[in-house]
Amino acid sequence: MPDEKNIISVTDITRRIKGVLERGFSEVWVQGEISNCKLHTSGHMYFTLKDEGAQLSAVMWRSRVGQLLFRPSDGLKVIVRGNITVYEPRGNYQINCLQLQPVGAGELQLAFDRLEQKLSAEGLFDEDHKKTLPSYPQKIGIVTSPTGAAIQDMLNVLARRFPALEVIIAPVKVQGIGAAEEIAQAIRDLNSLPGIEVIIVGRGGGSLEDLWAFNEEIVARAIYSSAVPIVSAVGHEIDFSISDFVADLRAPTPSAAAELVVKDKNEIIDILRNFSYTIQNIVINRVQSSKEKVHTLVGSYSFNRPLDLFRQRGQLIDDLEHRLQQSTAHRLGMVRQQVQSFSKRVRSVDPQLTLKRGYAIVYRNDTIVPSAADVSEKDRITVRFHDGSAESIVEFVQKKK
């Protein structure tokens, strides 16, 4: 018999086993075939994972079951990600399934079809929900692997076609465990940045398994919820993914996505040249036709009518002036004649001339004495001749009877 202190209880050993197992298998990937699959009314799912040599109890809690893209069924080969737990009351160990992926193309296709039907029924692929891409984005986001050929292809195309661009790469794992979560988070992250106008989500070609992350519901929902328009570019032309259906635009390849997102700068330059040429022609024509209009107006009868009137007035004035001159000249001539005739007459009454003819003028006290009646005897008078005078005394006055 061993020492009593080395004896432990069932509870103790189970607890130790639990510690060893749970620490030792905290994250494992196990491939096997599902059997005995039961979905409990509680929502939890119980099944057995088996292969030729062994079997393993498995449980998937309700919250995880809800995330499944497909309904696990007996005979389906799957890869389980999970951890080993020990259920002490029954001394059982089991795998707690966190994630379940079907193995093989057939099964993946099945899962794909189911998710497609489910999301389609929910309206995630509806055309009404699709956003229009901006014509000339200046800031775009790219969700892809930072190391793949896809990112280089996209950057090359963008730099060549439309370099006036800011590109923000959200680097993600594009395949394997956690890829879908990273892609979904990157879409949300880019949405939280200001000014991003369109997002390309994609990766280069690969097997259906490689592309699987883009067929995950979590990615589909992130794309659907994105406020920024999303272009999905997964694999090659022939590959269709769930993200293609949800996205606002599907591009056959990552390079094609880059081409769809930006216009070719040479095309834009052509458009700009065309614009410049057009508006230049229009304005030159407008100026030319305006000039012609002005010319026509200047030459028109109505425009020249005021000028005509003006000219007519001018003529009238000239005419009046002429007539004025004429009439003035006439009047002057007449006046001149009159003056001449007057001066003749005046000259004809010049007393000097009369005196020369033998007449004399009689003055008394410097006053002309025109009548014999005006003088008396002994008056002193002056007799003026044309060439002198004689002081005289009246001796005798004889008046005419």
Place this chain on the structure above:
Amino acid sequence: MRQTVAPAKKEASKRTFEQSLSRLEKIVDSLEQGETPLESAIALYEEGIALSKECMETLSKAELKVKKLSKDMNSKIELMDLE
């Protein structure tokens, strides 16, 4: 659709490429309709030529700017230049 465009009072300080281009398109449309007065047409023409030049320069001089999104320890988003 008929719409006339008034010449811009001042040169817009900071327009995006798309805004410049759509403004240019509007100017071309408006001039093509031929309903703007001659003075405005000439002003629009000058503005259009300037916009076109600006857009061409943007295209011919620009270089692709690439940044990488990363997160710090508090999951705060940072943008880093691509090495």
